[in-house]
Amino acid sequence: MGTPESIAGKSFQVANEAFYHAFSNADAAAMGNLWAQGFPVFCCHPGWPPILTRAEIVASWKEIFSHGARLDISFVAQQTALIGAVGVVCGVEMVGNSQFACTNIFVVEAERWRMVHHHAGPLAPGTIAAIATPVDPGHGRRH
Amino acid sequence: MGTPESIAGKSFQVANEAFYHAFSNADAAAMGNLWAQGFPVFCCHPGWPPILTRAEIVASWKEIFSHGARLDISFVAQQTALIGAVGVVCGVEMVGNSQFACTNIFVVEAERWRMVHHHAGPLAPGTIAAIATPVDPGHGRRH
Numbered sequence: 358m359g360t361p362e363s364i365a366g367k368s369f370q371v372a373n374e375a376f377y378h379a380f381s382n383a384d385a386a387a388m389g390n391l392w393a394q395g396f397p398v399f400c401c402h403p404g405w406p407p408i409l410t411r412a413e414i415v416a417s418w419k420e421i422f423s424h425g426a427r428l429d430i431s432f433v434a435q436q437t438a439l440i441g442a443v444g445v446v447c448g449v450e451m452v453g454n455s456q457f458a459c460t461n462i463f464v465v466e467a468e469r470w471r472m473v474h475h476h477a478g479p480l481a482p483g484t485i486a487a488i489a490t491p492v493d494p495g496h497g498r499r500h
Numbered sequence: 501m502g503t504p505e506s507i508a509g510k511s512f513q514v515a516n517e518a519f520y521h522a523f524s525n526a527d528a529a530a531m532g533n534l535w536a537q538g539f540p541v542f543c544c545h546p547g548w549p550p551i552l553t554r555a556e557i558v559a560s561w562k563e564i565f566s567h568g569a570r571l572d573i574s575f576v577a578q579q580t581a582l583i584g585a586v587g588v589v590c591g592v593e594m595v596g597n598s599q600f601a602c603t604n605i606f607v608v609e610a611e612r613w614r615m616v617h618h619h620a621g622p623l624a625p626g627t628i629a630a631i632a633t634p635v636d637p638g639h640g641r642r643h
Contacts, residue, residue: 397581399590401601404624407590409579436552438540438616440607442584445617447542447550458544460603460619464583473581474588476603478621481547 369444369463370437372470376461377450381430383422389415393471396464401476403457429453444470449480456480512587512606513580515613519604520593524573526565532558536614539607544619546600572596587613592623599623 372391379387392398392411400414401407402421408414434448444463449456462474515534522530535541535554543557544550545564551557577591587606592599605617 396583397579397588399579399581399588399603401590401603401619401621403621404627405601406592406623406627407578407601409590435550436540436542438542440539440586440616443586445540445542445605447544447552447617447619449549458548458550458619458621460542460544460617462588462605473583474590474603476544476590476601476619476621478544478546478601478619480549484547484549 369470372463373446373461377432381428385419385422388418391472393466393473396473399474403477403479450477456484512613515606516589516604520575524571528562528565531561534615536609536616539616542617546620546622599627
């Protein structure tokens with residue numbers, strides 16, 4: 358396990374962007390590289406039961422990507438937080454006309470931010486229109 | 501921020517149980533006490549956009565609890581992990597006849613495990629029947 362202090366600032370957001378880049382490009386190799394090797398990992402695709410092993414998670418993305426080429430995906434990060442050694446991003450994904458509440462979690466492994474968790478759950482159609490201006494993704498709010 | 505090392509083992513699982521106890525008893529006060537005060541917090545109820553402030557999260561639970569008395573809720577923890585200062589529980593919630601993939605995240609604050617994140621997304625009906633035997637909740641698997 359690396360020391361997150363050695364990694365600049367909140368650069369887990371860069372890993373979050375890499376996740377959506379791999380997702381939208383249906384790039385199974387890049388997606389596989391993003392997931393941590395030495396930590397427990399979790400993935401909850403919309404409507405699927407939780408997937409709990411790295412091999413099954415990587416296979417699930419291959420299955421999702423097997424249906425076609427580039428996907429129409431965008432992501433609005435609404436909240437980010439660096440809590441100890443863990444980076445969390447919460448926001449809304451838009452995949453085509455569908456919207457999903459999404460949580461992504463990252464840890465530092467071998468001096469790189471890697472994914473340990475992705476959870477996307479469906480929103481009612483049109484929910485995004487009701488969402489306020491995103492929080493500055495560089496600054497998690499504290500209460 | 502407390503030091504998680506000072507808190508016995510994986511006792512965030514006790515906080516997770518307290519969460520479902522408060523949830524099933526529709527106990528808004530207990531639910532409110534569970535949420536961290538000094539960390540960024542996130543809550544994704546099924547079908548709702550992410551809620552990003554503690555006050556709004558506490559209010560959302562009050563709204564959910566306002567419709568009646570005790571709720572028929574059970575939870576199967578499938579994976580738990582202590583990653584640095586952060587405890588993560590992933591599993592399946594059953595609320596009446598509905599099933600949800602669920603992620604709960606805890607941190608140590610004032611020497612107590614407190615919640616910073618809850619995310620529940622709906623599963624297809626009957627999904628739970630396809631779920632394998634739960635992982636021993638005391639031991640997150642590593643790959």
